[in-house]
Structure formats: C-alpha cells, structure tokens
Amino acid sequence: MKEYNWGILATGKIAATFAKAINYADHAKLYAVASRTEDKAKAFAEKFGAEKYYGTYEQLAQDKNVDIVYIASPMAQHYENAKLCLLNGKNVLCEKTITLNLKQLEELIAIAKEKDVFFMEAMWMKFLPAFKKAKEWVQSGRIGEVKAVKAELSSMNKYDENDRLFINRLGGGSLLDLGVYPITFACEFFGYQPKEIISDALIGRTGVDFDASIVLRYDNGYADLGVGFDMENNNPAFILGSEGRIRFHEWFFCTGRVTLYDIDGNVLEEFNNPHPCNGYEFEVSHVMDCLDKGLKQSDINPLSHTTATQKIMDKCRADWGLVFEGEN
Ligand SMILES: NC(=O)c1ccc[n+]([C@@H]2O[C@H](COP(=O)([O-])OP(=O)(O)OC[C@H]3O[C@@H](n4cnc5c(N)ncnc54)[C@H](OP(=O)(O)O)[C@@H]3O)[C@@H](O)[C@H]2O)c1
Numbered sequence: 001m002k003e004y005n006w007g008i009l010a011t012g013k014i015a016a017t018f019a020k021a022i023n024y025a026d027h028a029k030l031y032a033v034a035s036r037t038e039d040k041a042k043a044f045a046e047k048f049g050a051e052k053y054y055g056t057y058e059q060l061a062q063d064k065n066v067d068i069v070y071i072a073s074p075m076a077q078h079y080e081n082a083k084l085c086l087l088n089g090k091n092v093l094c095e096k097t098i099t100l101n102l103k104q105l106e107e108l109i110a111i112a113k114e115k116d117v118f119f120m121e122a123m124w125m126k127f128l129p130a131f132k133k134a135k136e137w138v139q140s141g142r143i144g145e146v147k148a149v150k151a152e153l154s155s156m157n158k159y160d161e162n163d164r165l166f167i168n169r170l171g172g173g174s175l176l177d178l179g180v181y182p183i184t185f186a187c188e189f190f191g192y193q194p195k196e197i198i199s200d201a202l203i204g205r206t207g208v209d210f211d212a213s214i215v216l217r218y219d220n221g222y223a224d225l226g227v228g229f230d231m232e233n234n235n236p237a238f239i240l241g242s243e244g245r246i247r248f249h250e251w252f253f254c255t256g257r258v259t260l261y262d263i264d265g266n267v268l269e270e271f272n273n274p275h276p277c278n279g280y281e282f283e284v285s286h287v288m289d290c291l292d293k294g295l296k297q298s299d300i301n302p303l304s305h306t307t308a309t310q311k312i313m314d315k316c317r318a319d320w321g322l323v324f325e326g327e328n
Pocket of ligand 1: 036122124212
C-alpha cells in the first residue's frame with residue numbers, strides 16, 4: 001500500500017485525537033492541517049508533526065498533495081467544508097453527524113459522485129474489533145433472532161454557552177452529537193428501515209435538545225435508545241436475542257469489550273481487545289484500504305447507511321419542531 005497524505009480540517013478536540021491515530025497507523029502520514037487562523041494551524045502542525053499548515057480551509061482543499069481530508073469542524077460547518085473539499089476533487093472523511101439534514105447530505109453525495117471521489121461519515125464505532133466480533137456473533141446465529149436493542153449514550157456536561165454542544169447555530173444538541181451512535185448501533189443489528197420512529201426530547205434553554213428518547217420499531221422487535229447531556233451514565237448497550245444476549249461494556253460505541261451470554265444469562269464468550277492507540281486507527285486503516293481498492297464509498301459504512309440514519313434524525317427533529325438557525 002502506498003503512503004496516504006492526510007489533511008485535517010479544523011483543530012479542535014477530536015482533530016487532536018485523530019491526529020494521534022493517523023500518526024499511529026501504518027501507511028498514513030499527517031501531511032497538512034488547516035485552521036481558520038494560521039497560528040492555531042501552526043501550533044497543531046508543530047504538536048502533531050504535520051508537514052504543512054494553512055490559515056484557511058481553502059488552501060488545504062487546493063493542496064494537490066493531500067489524498068484525503070478529515071473534516072473535524074462543528075456539525076453546522078460540515079456541509080460547506082465537505083462541499084469545498086469535494087468540489088476540489090478531494091476524498092473526504094467527515095465527522096459525525098455528517099450534515100444537519102438529509103437535503104444537505106444528498107447534495108454532497110451528488111457532488112462526490114460527480115467528482116468521482118471517496119466520501120464517508122466517520123462512524124468509527126463500526127471498525128472497532130469488539131463491534132465486529134458482536135456482529136459476527138449475531139450473523140452466525142449465536143443469539144438467535146434479534147428481538148431488542150438497548151443503548152443509552154449520556155454524559156453529565158457542565159453547561160457552557162460557548163460549547164458547540166449547546167449552540168443551536170452550530171448544530172448543537174444531543175441527537176446530532178450523540179444520538180447518531182445509538183441510532184446507527186440499532187440499525188446495524190436490526191436494519192436501516194425501522195417501520196416506526198417514536199421520539200421525544202427535552203429542548204433546553206439554547207433551543208437544542210439536552211436530552212432525548214427514541215424508540216425504533218421493527219417487525220420483529222424494537223430498539224430503545226437514549227441520549228443526553230444532563231445525566232451520569234456508564235453507557236453500556238445490549239442486544240437481546242431469542243437465544244442469548246450480547247453486552248457491549250461501558251461506553252458501548254468505543255468499547256474494546258463485548259460479552260456473549262446464553263438465554264439463561266451464562267457467559268459463553270468474552271472478547272476484550274484494548275485499543276492499541278485510541279481506537280480511531282481502525283477507521284484510518286479502513287479508509288486507506290478503500291482508497292487502495294479504488295472504492296468511492298466504504299463497504300462497511302456505505303452512504304446508504306448514513307442516509308438512512310440522517311432520515312431518522314430528520315424525523316425526530318421534525319417531531320420536536322427543532323430547526324437549526326440558518327439551516328438549509
Ligand atoms: N468521532 C468521535 O469520537 C467524535 C468525538 C468528538 C467530536 N466528534 C465530532 O467532531 C466534530 C468536532 O467536534 P469537537 O468536539 O472536536 O469540536 P471543537 O473542539 O469545538 O472543535 C471544532 C473546531 O472546528 C473549527 N470551527 C470551524 N468553524 C467553527 C465555528 N463556527 N465555531 C467553532 N469552531 C469552528 C474550529 O477549528 P479552527 O479554529 O482550527 O478552524 C474548532 O476548533 C463534531 O462534528 C463532533 O460531532 C466526533
């Protein structure tokens with residue numbers, strides 16, 4: 001495999017974590033970073049060893065040596081940032097949630113197709129060995145038919161009016177920040193087309209959801225999902241089947257540990273694979289594998305999945321009457 005030049009767009013918290021994963025992964029090079037301010041880009045480049053730094057996102061998108069751009073800006077910026085990169089012919093890995101709504105996503109998918117470039121939402125959970133192991137157990141019938149999925153993803157966040165999580169115009173709220181994980185989780189084990197979506201939310205003082213509950217109903221069962229900023233939780237998740245169950249241990253979306261039980265609750269198998277770096281290295285490697293094969297979409301996280309989860313989130317927000325400032 002050739003060495004791939006990664007460019008990072010935006011220099012916030014997740015960009016720093018992801019830079020470590022790029023530096024860890026074989027065949028990946030942290031080549032360039034872009035920020036809205038040159039000083040921040042320079043400091044990031046020095047800290048993580050990027051060869052180039054830019055004080056505008058445009059310069060990164062136009063750098064001929066960048067093979068793939070990782071977009072790490074707030075939700076409301078993803079659409080314009082991804083559009084910029086795709087129009088410049090760049091392969092794009094865009095942080096979750098990929099766009100504010102389905103309309104924006106469909107526009108970006110059309111541009112990616114026209115430019116014949118790779119485009120994927122950074123749903124890193126799907127590439128973790130523990131997640132893959134649980135999928136293997138389900139697919140090989142170890143828990144029988146999937147009957148229910150239970151997943152909660154909540155944390156106790158201190159209110160901060162400057163934090164993107166609470167800011168409406170930045171696409172804040174628990175649904176887009178956290179909800180995309182339990183929704184994707186449920187869809188991976190139940191299918192991407194629930195027959196009914198029932199949800200409610202607590203809309204906080206800044207006009208975004210501080211807490212939400214979502215039930216997805218399927219022909220054979222249901223997924224009971226929750227997210228929020230105001231609750232302490234260890235966030236395990238469970239898949240309940242007709243002949244057994246699977247527990248994803250604490251912080252289910254990033255865990256290295258899953259346990260398989262029989263129908264009586266006896267442990268049948270335990271899988272524990274601590275991340276060699278921080279877990280994002282599996283996603284980095286997967287994206288480069290796709291590029292190496294000439295794929296324009298991931299075979300594990302295709303755009304049809306992202307479109308389906310975006311539709312579910314659009315439906316929830318429509319039911320709550322939650323619109324983002326300036327959303328188009
Ligand atoms: N995969 C994961 O585990 C994971 C974890 C956390 C977050 N995320 C996702 O990653 C994205 C960023 O999250 P984060 O926690 O890293 O956010 P953050 O710390 O607030 O950083 C966001 C960065 O985006 C850039 N930016 C561009 N336009 C902005 C604007 N109008 N206001 C504020 N910042 C702006 C800024 O970088 P510059 O100043 O350098 O331009 C800023 O540092 C979100 O989509 C989030 O959902 C994913």
